[in-house]
Amino acid sequence: MTDQVHRLLRELLHVEFGDAQAVAAVDLKTPEARSGMAELLRGGWAQLLAPRIYAAANGLEVLALAQYGLRVGMPAPHLTAAAMCRQHGWKLAIPVQVARFLLALAPRPDAADITELPFDQPKQMAWPKLGVVLEPGDSRLFGLTPIGQVLALGLPLDASEAGLVAIGETAGAGMLAEPRLLEWLRQDVAAALLTERELVVANAIIKAAERVGVPRRAPRDFEPPADAVAIEGWDVFEKGGLEYLTAARISGHPYLPDGDNLSRSSPLMWIDERLGWARTRSRYYRLVGQRLGD
Numbered sequence: 001m002t003d004q005v006h007r008l009l010r011e012l013l014h015v016e017f018g019d020a021q022a023v024a025a026v027d028l029k030t031p032e033a034r035s036g037m038a039e040l041l042r043g044g045w046a047q048l049l050a051p052r053i054y055a056a057a058n059g060l061e062v063l064a065l066a067q068y069g070l071r072v073g074m075p076a077p078h079l080t081a082a083a084m085c086r087q088h089g090w091k092l093a094i095p096v097q098v099a100r101f102l103l104a105l106a107p108r109p110d111a112a113d114i115t116e117l118p119f120d121q122p123k124q125m126a127w128p129k130l131g132v133v134l135e136p137g138d139s140r141l142f143g144l145t146p147i148g149q150v151l152a153l154g155l156p157l158d159a160s161e162a163g164l165v166a167i168g169e170t171a172g173a174g175m176l177a178e179p180r181l182l183e184w185l186r187q188d189v190a191a192a193l194l195t196e197r198e199l200v201v202a203n204a205i206i207k208a209a210e211r212v213g214v215p216r217r218a219p220r221d222f223e224p225p226a227d228a229v230a231i232e233g234w235d236v237f238e239k240g241g242l243e244y245l246t247a248a249r250i251s252g253h254p255y256l257p258d259g260d261n262l263s264r265s266s267p268l269m270w271i272d273e274r275l276g277w278a279r280t281r282s283r284y285y286r287l288v289g290q291r292l293g294d
Contacts, residue, residue: 004145004146004184005082005092005093005094005146005149006082006085006086006092008094008146009078009082009094009095009098009114010079010082012098012101012102012108012175013076013078013098013108013109013110013111013114014108014110014111014255020055020056020057020073020074020075020079021055021056021057021075021079022049022053022054022055022075022079022080022082022083023037023046023053023054023055023056023083024052024053024054024083024084024086024087025052025053025054025087026052026086026087027083027086037054037056040056040057041054045057049074049075049080049127049130050084050127050130052087053080053083053084053087055073055074055075055080074130074131076111076112076114077111077112077114077115077117077130077131077132078095078111078114078117080127080130080131080132081117081119081132081134084125084127084132084134085119085134090119090120090121090134091119091120091142092117092118092119092134093117093118093119093120093137093141093142093149093153094118094146094149094150094153095109095114095116095117095118095153096153096154097109097113097114098114098150099149099150099151099152099153099154100154102147102150102154102171102174102175102176103150103151103154103155103167103170103171103176103201104167104170104171104173104174104219104269104279105154105156105167107225107282107283107284108281108282108283110254112131115131115132115133116133116134116135117132117133117134117135118134118135118136118137118138118141118153119134119135119136119137120136120137120139120141120142121134121136122136123136124136138152140152141153143193144188144193145184145185145187145188146181146184147176147181147184147185147188148184148185148187148188148193148194148198150176151188151194151198151201151202152195152198155167155197155198155201159197161200162220163220163221164197164200164201164204165200165201165204166204166219166220166221167201167204167219168200168201168202168203168204168205168207168208169204169205169207169208169215169219170208170215170219170269170270170279171201171204171205171208172204172205172206172207172208172209172211173208173209173211173214173215173268173269173270174267174269174281175281176205176209177205177208177209182205182206182209185202185205185206186206188202189202189203189206213243214243214268214269214270214271215270215271216270216271216272216273217270217272217274218270218272218275218277218279219270222272222275222277224275224277224284224286225284227252228252228277228283228284228285228286229250229251229252229253229283229284229285229286230250230251230252230285230286230288231245231247231249231250231262231285231286231287231288232247232248232249232250232288232289233247233248233249233289233292234246234247234248234262234285234287234288234289234291234292235247235291235292236268236271236291242267242268243267243268243271244264244265244266244267244268244280245262245264245265245268245271245278245280245285246261246262246263246264246265247261247262248261249261250262265280265282265285266280266281266282266283267280267281268280269281271287273287273291276288
């Protein structure tokens with residue numbers, strides 16, 4: 001499951017173009033690859049982060065950075081952690097922040113904020129200069145698929161059974177409805193690897209993933225976040241069986257300037273026009289004013 005965790009983290013966490021990638025010596029499987037890394041090191045397009053762990057830019061990024069006289073920087077912490085685990089044969093698990101994001105309990109975390117990750121070794125290992133801490137995880141985690149790990153790590157301990165069902169219903173309208181992730185979840189259910197609480201959520205996710213359209217109400221116990229993206233002149237459109245937000249003006253977005261338009265959000269998970277809130281796979285949106293056409 002370790003490779004699956006690595007790939008999922010790369011897909012979920014936003015990394016800017018030009019940011020360094022983390023490369024382990026074990027990744028350099030051919031003489032050509034090893035020679036290429038040596039050339040990058042000589043040219044200043046790679047740096048040694050730790051024994052047998054490198055930061056490197058790919059070919060296109062080298063050309064782009066060279067125009068501005070820049071050199072390769074530091075990889076996002078989760079990339080470095082994954083390279084460490086590949087090099088040493090350690091197993092990595094999903095970080096808690098990512099688990100809560102996939103369960104729609106929190107917005108998408110910034111890659112730079114994922115500095116602590118669970119792994120299968122008995123003692124903590126830390127590289128302060130790299131911003132990486134590997135924490136011993138419960139041994140049960142490493143027999144689960146990445147989505148089983150999400151349930152094990154992300155569910156609130158004080159949630160009632162009704163609350164767990166509500167979490168599953170919401171999460172099943174989001175990224176966990178994707179076939180590959182849903183198949184992982186079904187694997188853990190079939191193998192009887194989930195606790196009773198986790199199974200309640202898993203069954204609610206599977207049922208919700210079969211639903212057509214997104215809920216038109218906020219989840220049970222929804223509390224508006226203090227900081228959210230606000231959109232004006234907004235509307236909803238459908239494409240390829242998914243629904244998206246669009247807006248004439250946006251403010252408070254981490255990557256778009258205030259006053260810019262939103263051409264398309266990530267897919268909607270739910271929308272509540274009465275409350276004036278919506279949740280996409282990435283973040284919460286505050287709906288300002290009426291929907292266009294109303």
